[in-house]
Amino acid sequence: MLPTTELALLRRLAGEQADSRAPSLIAAVVRGDEVLWTGARGRVDGERPTPDTQYRIGSITKTFVAVLVMRLRDEGRLDLNDPLDKHLPGTNLGHLTIAQLLAHTGGLTSESPGAWWERAEGGDWAALQNSLTDGVLRHRAGARFHYSNVGYGVLGELVARLRGMSWFEALRAEVLLPLGLTRTTPQPQAPHALGWAVHPYADVLLNEPTPDSGAMAPAGQLWSTVNDLARWTRLLAGDTGEVLHPDTVAEMREPAHVDDADAWTSGYGLGLQAFRDSGRRLSGHGGSMPGFLASVVADPRTTTGALALTNSTSGVPVMVLAFDLLKLVDEYEPALPAEWLPMDGADPDLLALTGPWFWGPVPYALHLLPDGWLNLRPTSGAGRASRFRPEADGTWTGLDGYYAGETLRVSRNPDGTPNHLDLATFIFARSPYDPAAPIPGGVDDQGWRGGR
Structure with a gap:
């Protein structure tokens, strides 16, 4: 990047590390398939941390678990509307759907009963299941967003049951190895940072425990590095490396519920947090475990992302830092729009569909996209x-907006020319209220006329 951009980014990072008293702080900016910048301040074992230094990433772990669940959905092994009991019977929350667990809308308690799971050695699935008794449901399912670490412990066991291996074994085989994330592990591997609590009134440190969370591990167990999380940030922006279809990641990014409904700035999709910041729609996740804070965030529109890792229990606003790094890059070196190139060719029948169509008196335009979209x-x-998106039966399925999931059909004249479009009972004709099209309710036989 330009020296002025790198200086601005380093200044923001250095100011945060000093003001927040972070033992160490490392961050990166990515765009497309490149890591544009990394910066670090503070010390790990007396040295500046590097992009290969491991930190615990806390709830960013949930994004990895969500990808495993969505892979099962895409394979047809489950439906997001399935009740949990269909795949993981015997719990007191079997009526909750998989989608509700992914999006934290099931009303499930936030933390597992017993000792604070983030600082206590975790038990196995049987112990967790037995602890989820009366009172584990705090709200009516679907009524509101209520963040639940327990829900992701349950989803980790769901993955294990359907894959016949532990959730991490499935993650390693299906996601980490295909993406080259060799330094993302459930236990720390050198070089790694120690987790610290910083005294509120003195510049001294207290080492934090990092126990194995057992059945709660899918909620926040993983350790990772800047190098690995840079690749993960690219996945969140749409560069999925065939681990998931980009449409599936886009589905995960869409908010299922928002925190502030009047003019929302943050919400939650299917395993991913959604944000609106300075006119941008961003997606990612934060992470927090005793001794560690982490953030990843991506702008799918520009494929620009940022991440930050620190080994401090609290007081370092790593998500705000990631937002600010994105803003600086957008200001100093904005992403250029993709270069326009013509298609290799187009089916004449598809070209004949393009152009103006009218829903009643309202003019629409139909554009042909690559691959027959x-x-x-x-x-x-x-x-x-x-x-x-085109389907094998000659119809198209809506991908976004009001008509997401709806079917678009083309009705043709005897000579094959398109007559009208039928979209979820809405009829689009070549002219306003075309009497030759089956307009619901018919068309006044006097036609268009002046006066009242």
């Missing part, structure tokens, strides 16, 4: 717009 949007720029 379609984009239908109002010509005014405001209103219901969606992209559509």
Whole structure:
């Protein structure tokens, strides 16, 4: 990056490390498939931390578990609307759906009963299951967002049951090795940082414990590095490396619930936090365990992401730092739009679908996208717009916006020319209220006329 950009980023990092009294702090910025910048302050074992130094990443672990669950969904092994009992019977929360557990909307208690799980040695699944008795449900399922670490302990066991191996063995085989994340592990491996609590009124440190969380490990056990998390940030932005389809990651990013409904700035999707910051839609996750704080955040629109890791229990706003690093990069070196290139070719039948279509009197335009996809949007720029993916039966399925999941069908004249579009009972004709199209309710036989 330009020296001025690197200086601005380092200044922000250095100021945060000094002001927050972080024993060590390391951060990075990525864009596309490149790590644009890394910076570090403080010491680990007397040396500056490097992009290969491990830190505990806390709840960023949940994003890895969510990817495993979505892989099972994409394989047809489960449906997100399935009740937990269908795949993991015998709990007191079997009526909750897998989607509700992923999105923290099941009303499940936030922490596992007993000793504070983040600082206590964890038991096995049987112990966790037996502890989830009366009172484990705090809210009506689906009523609100209520963050639940327990829910991800349950999802980890769900993965283990369906894969026939531990959740981490599945993660290593299906995700970590294919992406080259060789330094993401359930236990620390040198070089790694020690976790510290910083005294509130003196510049002294207290070492924090890092026990094995047992059945609660899927909620926050993993350790990782800047190098590995840079690749993970790319996945969150859409560069999935065939671990997931990019559409599945986009689905995970969509908020299922928001924290502040009036003008939301933060919410939660399927295992991913969603943010709105300075006009950008961002996705990622924060992490916190005794002695450690972590953040990853990505802007899918520009493929720019940022991450930060520190070995301090509290007081270091790593998510705010990641947001600020993104802002600095956007200000100093904004991402250029992708270069426009023409298609290799287009099916004449698809080209014939393009152009103006009218829902009643409202003009829309249908655009042809690569691979036979379609984009239908109002010509005014405001209103219901969606992209559509072609299906084997000659229909298209909506991917986003109002028509997500709905079916688009093309009705043709005897000569094969398109007559109208049928989209979830909405009829789009080539002219406003075209009497040749099956407009619901019919068209006044007097046609368009002046006066009242």
